[in-house]
Amino acid sequence: MNRPLADFIEMLRYSDVPVSIGEAMDAARTIELIGYQDRALLKTALGQVMAKTAEEVVSFNDCFDQFFSLNTELDLDTPLNSNEAPIEAPTAPEDFPPELGQLDQTVQGQGGGDGAGGGSSGQQGSDGAPQTSLLEMLENADRAGLTMAITQSADSVGLSNIVLSTQRGLFTRRIMEDMGLGDITQEISDRRSNERETEASELERRLNILFEAVRDYVDRQLALTASGKSNEFRQEVLKKVRLSNIENRDFKVMREMVRKMAKRLTDMNSRVRKVKNRGHLDIRKTMRRNIAYDGIMFETYWKQKEKDRPKVLAVCDVSGSVAAVARFLLLFLYSMNEVLPNVRSFAFSGELGEVTDLFNRYGPEEAIPEAIERFGGRSTDYGRAMEDFRDLVMDQIDNRTTVIFLGDGRSNGADPRVDILREIKNKSKRVIWLNPERKNIWGSGDSEMRKISPNCTTVEVCNSLNKLELVIRDLLKTG
Amino acid sequence: MTTRLCPAGYKYLGHSYWIKPLFPAIETVSENNNQKTYRAEKPLIRKSELLVTFIDEKPQAAIEDILKRFEKAGYICDQHIATSIYLSQKLDKPILVEGPPGVGKTELAKATAELLGTDLIRLQCYEGLDESKALYEWKYGKQLLYTQILKEKLRDLLEDAQGLEASIDRLHQFGDHFFSDKFLEARPLLQALKSEKQCVLLIDEIDKSDHEFEAYLLEILSDYQITVPEIGTIKAKTKPVVFLTSNNNREMGDALKRRCLHLYIPFPDSKREKQIIQARIPDIDASLRDQLVEFVQQLRTQDLKKLPAVSETIDWARTLMLLHADSLDADLVRNTLNIILKFEDDIDNMDIEIPKMIAAAKKAARA
The missing domain is CATH 3.40.50.410 (von Willebrand factor, type A domain)
Structure with missing residues (x-):
């Protein structure tokens, strides 16, 4: 099964749509049949395969809309230097040897705990390396590259573990640092000190756009998994808490x-159900049961049943x-x-x-x-x-x-x-x-x-x- | 799955290509004393050929196609319904249809049967329905009668057998005639499985049946087979198209739901309802149709014991046609309200609202 479907199913399960393995397989076949192109059709089809009650349908629709509206908006205008050759796909930060990250003691202090966090910031020292740095991507307005980098960094900082809305800032920061925020701030201040004010402010503007995008991304991820998880979390707590301590707002x-x-x-x-031994004899069933005894009624069967x-x-x-x-x-x-x-x-x-x-x-x-x-x-x-x-x-x-x-x-x-x-x-x-x-x-x-x-x-x-x-x-x- | 849909007389070549042989297929019918009898099969093309065309098209087009075919058959539906028909064909899954009474759940099965040009086998569920009524039953009377008649024969057969063991051995040679197909009364479920051509099986109002029966259905729903203790497992010759309908009298078990596609049919919006009325009663005056549909749509927003369904709208439209009405007025509605509202309380409650609602309906119909 492909990854997005698995993610989607996980999300559904958090949102009270219990998708069984059989249903998941049916869903995979449905996607094979229909494909991702026609969203409305896919929604209808998947809904019928996976959501089996009216309440489930409602949750399903919400989840579907949230899940498939993921498109990071990165409007960075045109690349600064358009003569640049087409940029190859950026490699994952994990591909860097971790030592390199450690060697280049970069500006970021707290991010150092993350092995991968130091990785991409190692870019700073090695100018002209084959990998695209965040700086280049920003300068070139490489939307696809940036989106991929966001996704990768989100993976490496474990964004899917986000549960509470208060963690948003933290995760946004971590992702940015993982992508190499340090380099960019360094670059901006370098440019400022070299009196290249316009370039510096342009870079800063782009960095802000990137920040926005990452924040959006984190928000969406929170909406995806966390609303379900936190709800579950809350219910778990409510089950165990003393009745007298439950507050009014949790009443619903x-x-x-x-x-x-x-x-x-x-x-x-x-x-x-108990079968009663009185009332009307169920002739048909009694005969059927007693056929083995040549129709002599050893076992009787009564019509009356009691719930x-x-x-x-x-x-x-x-x-x-x-x-x-x-x-x-x-x-x-x-x-x-x-x-x-x-x-x-x-x-x-x-x-x-x-x-x-x-x-x-x-x-x-x-x-x-x-x-x-x-x-x-x-x-x-x-x-x-x-x-x-x-x-x-x-x-x-x-x-x-x-x-x-x-x-x-x-x-x-x-x-x-x-x-x-x-x-x-x-x-x-x-x-x-x-x-x-x-x-x-x-x-x-x-x-x-x-x-x-x-x-x-x-x-x-x-x-x-x-x-x-x-x-x-x-x-x-x-x- | 694709071969199953290949029309008789056509040959399946793979990849959704069928070819009609120049000469009809020749089939051996009987063979005795080395003299073969041949019968030429008629190059019969059933209505179900229609389905063949959509089944390997692009899904979007196929679903559009189903919509159109349904419309031609007089069943107006939306994309949801068409999608579920398409999916059930593709995934080989039964469809569990839910919705308020009278929105055309049973009609859907009928329309599908018509579309496929096959039989509709219907099983109406009720409390106390058991496998002897739903699946099979032995023909007890016939069994008893035959044993009586055959008593003589048996005596002849066993006459020269020495001792009990020899007699039993001899009896064993003749097989279980009394528990064979000949004495088996097939009920709807078994009929559907035994059907030579693909049929539509409608298990109506499954929510009225007992838990035991629901559990009994699981085998047929997932594997299209059924196990009869005396005979063994009977597999479907052709997989039937299965519809289950439910009014949600009780929640269905998860095991059953898991095996089915879930289709919820709500009350139609006014546009679709107008289409439905048009399809069912083609002679109706357009302005009257719009008015009455808008009126019923408004009724559905009220607090009523039982909301009027599509079938009631159709009945009402027929009534108004009979009365030669050309537009709604308060007296007419009052006199015929009992056709759409089925509770005295509802009728009383709506009485004062009628003029207001008629005005609003007329306004909406004009818009």
Whole structure:
């Protein structure tokens, strides 16, 4: 596979378009068929080969436009001395023996760390060498040569590792130095001291244009790989960070992540099906199965199938003590509501109320603050909440129901009514308590976790997305 | 791949050259007692010859060509669609077509079949569809009947066999007649694989099928073959052109998507929709056509439960033709709105907007 395609595919993968190897091969064949000439056609064709959902198509289009708009603009006017013979392609800076670079201690100080960086600046001492120096290229306005030199230098300084926009200046400088910035500044000052002012300023002007071009190049590279990478980086961090420490601005990213996670979890698990042993007999299938036994029905096959999806009741504490995480717990509740068919969600601080309807009706941006508004703000009273919960849904809890509590178990001294919790546990399949607090402060102060935990099937610390995912995966697996 | 597209009666010479032999090819039909019977094959040139021309042209020209052919067949499409047809031919890949209902996903398969001059084999998916309905089934009744009838014969056959072993040995000599092709009921997928000439296989609304069935399709989609436990692997005689359509009721698995080209057909813009109406209802008055298309285009920008699709626009155009309307007015639209809007709520909500939208549609049509 050719290099640009490989780069493009890598970029796509960073931008959430998972291109498989098979698809990459198809893409290579497509390019062979269509070629690079007709961009619109290539875009359409590659899009159909590689992007497989509506969201992927959007990312693909962005990536394609960015990737194939790479054309460095270098307007350097006409060459100064046009009688110059056509310039041969510049050799890579790496071709120089590194010693040469070291021997010529050039102006640049910091760039010396780069072996290749010193390489091309070795040009200064050896005037009239067969290789084209940056100076010559600038003087001759050798656009192709300069573009190639930029690409090569970018390679040798490792531009593809750029991740953050703050690194732009650094990389621009490094590339320029790698191309032999030192020589040019030297040359300019030489010319100035020799009173060749016009030539000096002309060279300086060209150098500035080159600077612009390199900066553009770096910018584009940043847009190519880094936007994907930094996004990934940010998501990685968000997954691990404590829920309470996540800031408001990350809420949107978070929402997308939670949604994806919840969807993945349900996708993974919705396939579980139980075949029921009652209802209508599927004659056709039974006969087919029993043909081997001369039609005597040893094995029966029933028409009814049951989708084994857990019935979930989720209760979320939204009081002041968990205010920092309440939004995210509610967000997760919301996403679960979206992807699982049988979730009923409740929120409480003082009294408890159902928020399923609210979640169904509004987007998370409206529903979550609304839920906090409606039920939050009061001091926590687990006893009251338990009573409300019992009155509301106790008769609907059966042995297929999973009850999830999200809360810190701090009841402000009020009786947490663990007797109700025990009753719930007895009736339901299981009770899961997720606590955002660390385990070693459970039971301290007004925390009732010691009373609560024996009455739950599982009690878990749940303060990051990763943890949340583990818990829910477990829930669905055995659901 | 190229030879496959060579029209019958032509000889493939490589590099996209075909030659028509002066004398029709002669084919052996049967051979018994050293007396050969010959049958001359008719130099038949099917419609699919049309495809042959584009397949080795330059891609741009080929895609243009497909566009034109589709247009001739009454299916107006854009470059996206034509490109995916071209690619699916070149890469031997099925096409997964997605889009809102009524934008012509199924029509695309039909039009392609027409273009290729072949049969369309259609498999409608639904929840609970399994391989016995999609792929093959044994003809149980026939099997039972034959065993009953043949009981006598079997007795004769086994009469002089000594002991169980000898009887079984003798039975083995006769092969698995009851599990042979003769007792196999071919369902759409198998039909497509067994088809002598290239056919178009449409697997409609794949999103309505179960996960199991989706997994079942993977073999046929990637290798154009299918494995039947009792018989073995059946390979496609000619690779069919496969379309899968989906309304996105559920997300398709990655494995399936990986094997297909992905084509999304959105609602057409007003220019294309006018072309479509023109192609479908050639008698329609141009100004009425423009007005109604602009009206529907505006409807699509509203908040509706179900947006009107192309098929609904066509139906509406037919209705207006029947009513001899020559331009839109509020009463006419009110009376016929139920043809494009399928929910009572939608119709009620749009009621007050109608005069405004008609005015805007007329303005846009004039522009």
